[in-house]
Amino acid sequence: MSPTADPPEPTDIGVIIRDNLHLEGPLLPILHGMQAAFGCVPDAARAPIAQALNITEAELHGVISFYHDFRREPAGKHVLKICRAEACQAVGANALSEEVLSRLGVNWHGTSSDGQVTVEPVFCLGLCACGPAAMVNGQVRGRVTADALVAEVAQ
Amino acid sequence: MSLKVWVPLDAAAKAMGADAVAAAFEAAGAQVVRNGSRGMIWLEPLVEVERDGVRVGYGPASVAMVGAIIDGSADSLGPVEDIPFYAKQNRLTFQRCGVIDPLSMADYEAHGGLTGLRRAIGMSAEEIVTEVTDSGLRGRGGAGFPTGIKWETVRRADAGQKYIVCNADEGDSGTFADRMIMEGDPFCLIEGMVIAGLGVGATKGYIYLRSEYPDAIDVMEAAIIIAKENNLLGRVLHSSHEFDIEVRVGAGAYVCGEETSLLNSLEGKRGVVRAKPPLPALEGFLGRPTVVNNVISLATVPVVFEKGAEHYASFGLGRSKGTMPIQIAGNVARGGLFETAFGMPLGELVNDIGGGTASGRPVKAVQVGGPLGAYFAPEKFDTPFAYETFDGEGGLIGHAGVVIFDDTADMLGLARFAMEFCAIESCGKCTPCRIGARRGVETIDRIGEGDVSAIPLLVDLCETMKDGSLCALGGFTPFPVMSALEQFPEEFAGAREEEFAGAREAGAREAGAREAAE
Numbered sequence: 088m089s090p091t092a093d094p095p096e097p098t099d100i101g102v103i104i105r106d107n108l109h110l111e112g113p114l115l116p117i118l119h120g121m122q123a124a125f126g127c128v129p130d131a132a133r134a135p136i137a138q139a140l141n142i143t144e145a146e147l148h149g150v151i152s153f154y155h156d157f158r159r160e161p162a163g164k165h166v167l168k169i170c171r172a173e174a175c176q177a178v179g180a181n182a183l184s185e186e187v188l189s190r191l192g193v194n195w196h197g198t199s200s201d202g203q204v205t206v207e208p209v210f211c212l213g214l215c216a217c218g219p220a221a222m223v224n225g226q227v228r229g230r231v232t233a234d235a236l237v238a239e240v241a242q
Numbered sequence: 243m244s245l246k247v248w249v250p251l252d253a254a255a256k257a258m259g260a261d262a263v264a265a266a267f268e269a270a271g272a273q274v275v276r277n278g279s280r281g282m283i284w285l286e287p288l289v290e291v292e293r294d295g296v297r298v299g300y301g302p303a304s305v306a307m308v309g310a311i312i313d314g315s316a317d318s319l320g321p322v323e324d325i326p327f328y329a330k331q332n333r334l335t336f337q338r339c340g341v342i343d344p345l346s347m348a349d350y351e352a353h354g355g356l357t358g359l360r361r362a363i364g365m366s367a368e369e370i371v372t373e374v375t376d377s378g379l380r381g382r383g384g385a386g387f388p389t390g391i392k393w394e395t396v397r398r399a400d401a402g403q404k405y406i407v408c409n410a411d412e413g414d415s416g417t418f419a420d421r422m423i424m425e426g427d428p429f430c431l432i433e434g435m436v437i438a439g440l441g442v443g444a445t446k447g448y449i450y451l452r453s454e455y456p457d458a459i460d461v462m463e464a465a466i467i468i469a470k471e472n473n474l475l476g477r478v479l480h481s482s483h484e485f486d487i488e489v490r491v492g493a494g495a496y497v498c499g500e501e502t503s504l505l506n507s508l509e510g511k512r513g514v515v516r517a518k519p520p521l522p523a524l525e526g527f528l529g530r531p532t533v534v535n536n537v538i539s540l541a542t543v544p545v546v547f548e549k550g551a552e553h554y555a556s557f558g559l560g561r562s563k564g565t566m567p568i569q570i571a572g573n574v575a576r577g578g579l580f581e582t583a584f585g586m587p588l589g590e591l592v593n594d595i596g597g598g599t600a601s602g603r604p605v606k607a608v609q610v611g612g613p614l615g616a617y618f619a620p621e622k623f624d625t626p627f628a629y630e631t632f633d634g635e636g637g638l639i640g641h642a643g644v645v646i647f648d649d650t651a652d653m654l655g656l657a658r659f660a661m662e663f664c665a666i667e668s669c670g671k672c673t674p675c676r677i678g679a680r681r682g683v684e685t686i687d688r689i690g691e692g693d694v695s696a697i698p699l700l701v702d703l704c705e706t707m708k709d710g711s712l713c714a715l716g717g718f719t720p721f722p723v724m725s726a727l728e729q730f731p732e733e734f735a736g737a738r739e740e741e742f743a744g745a746r747e748a749g750a751r752e753a754g755a756r757e758a759a760e
Binding site: 110114140150154155215217218228230 | 572
């Protein structure tokens with residue numbers, strides 16, 4: 088799950104674009120493809136994407152920046168998403184996330200100084216009857232505790 | 243013969259450790275079926291074992307219990323379908339969820355799957371749409387618009403290419419019905435989309451599925467491949483009809499659950515809301531006639547055709563016909579998905595079905611319908627669960643999520659959160675939402691600091707947002723805010739003066755330090 092650290096190769100960028108270009112509305116699939124390959128949407132991909140889709144880089148920037156999922160830089164080794172929505176708040180999510188953030192020494196969207204973990208808020212994982220809920224590297228976790236989350240991302 | 247065991251692959255079951263339990267059963271030589279969830283989330287992972295032809299439940303199960311479950315010495319819950327939470331339901335849409343192997347077409351057909359589609363193939367497009375209209379099915383995403391009328395508009399539209407777009411961007415807190423059916427009975431959604439395609443003359447479908455649901459994405463994509471291999475997709479059941487489906491993954495924007503924003507996102511644009519008209523039914527995806535329906539609306543279509551519109555319409559209350567999968571969540575003793583005919587009083591869902599709070603403390607309020615839904619204090623618990631009755635109480639049922647809070651809930655904090663959430667998720671297209679949400683947070687902070695003169699301002703702002711916003715995000719954010727203010731006025735009366743004075747001083751110190759540094 089953890090993104091590769093290698094700088095993106097222009098050929099890889101081109102392949103991802105080409106593989107999706109036949110789709111109706113190919114931009115989101117292309118951006119997801121970039122993020123899956125490089126851990127982010129690399130700046131180097133912007134000009135070729137804009138070129139391939141015949142849109143301006145300004146328009147492309149508008150799209151990338153609209154969506155919470157797309158990153159400009161790769162995340163830390165682990166990505167921890169903690170649900171902040173109401174159902175999880177009803178079972179203590181606010182106190183939980185404050186404790187996790189403080190123990191990891193980061194703010195929302197922040198990456199720990201050792202690059203070990205990026206913590207992000209998420210608004211609902213559909214685990215509302217077994218909250219507080221979280222996701223660690225794409226794996227769902229229910230009825231979480233701060234201890235369990237901090238221990239898991241320390242590995 | 244080895245023991246047959248069901249261990250759900252549902253994300254809630256996985257979140258509670260189902261994968262490890264399934265692996266332990268496999269290691270012990272059991273034949274493991276990964277089913278969907280029965281919806282009794284407080285029992286997850288809910289393991290079922292076949293004994294004398296009856297599925298007996300064990301839960302919440304753990305790896306440590308596997309040996310005792312196999313040798314029969316573990317305490318069982320008895321036959322799963324006799325557990326009161328399950329036995330009291332009218333399962334129509336969710337009739338197979340938790341029962342079958344979600345990725346077995348044979349299992350699907352053995353439990354009534356494809357019966358509806360076979361019937362639809364023998365009908366004209368007009369007859370198909372009439373059947374849906376007669377069933378009284380309304381949009382289960384929240385708006386409650388009659389599904390048949392939407393389909394009729396698309397059916398009558400003249401275009402070379404039409405689309406069925408399934409809105410699987412289930413972002414409302416407290417809701418997980420879409421996720422559960424996609425993970426537990428994906429062919430049912432596919433069958434519903436195919437019938438929609440036959441009804442309106444569309445040959446292509448998209449499922450816009452939120453990225454927060456990776457498990458649902460995996461199951462749906464696997465199901466589409468199997469559906470193609472079995473001619474549920476492609477040339478539909480070897481008839482003259484064609485239909486194909488693609489899954490498209492969202493990217494974390496709540497507003498993309500709004501249908502026009504979703505269409506923009508699907509086209510690869512910013513997910514900003516479009517003004518209506520034109521209706522998506524006439525100018526939707528890529529400007530072509532498009533049915534945009536919620537997962538549950540589409541997944542209910544097969545049972546309407548299997549059992550007939552009249553059967554479906556025989557359930558419900560007034561104009562709210564049929565059943566609703568109600569999701570009981572938050573601080574709740576027995577949380578999960580409870581499908582029942584419209585009309586059950588809210589209090590019965592919260593107290594009798596849900597068993598009250600998990601903390602054992604009194605229920606203070608429940609929020610119904612996601613982050614845009616109103617808070618209901620126990621005084622309103624006799625409200626029957628239906629579209630019109632909730633509307634009459636200044637609320638909405640939305641996607642039928644019921645989130646329970648105990649008496650420690652901070653209503654002013656929750657009202658502030660509603661505005662903050664709207665500010666984070668606003669698409670920015672219309673002014674009342676883009677600017678109003680931000681001003682709303684500030685105004686609630688002023689009230690929290692003890693400035694009661696800001697209360698009329700908040701009321702006025704809510705009116706403006708309600709009347710002037712382009713979509714439900716800005717338009718409905720006032721529901722949680724106003725319902726909290728009206729039912730818990732004492733929490734908005736400035737009792738928090740001390741707490742906020744501290745925060746204000748800290749803010750001033752920080753500002754002073756910044757100035758000094760400059």
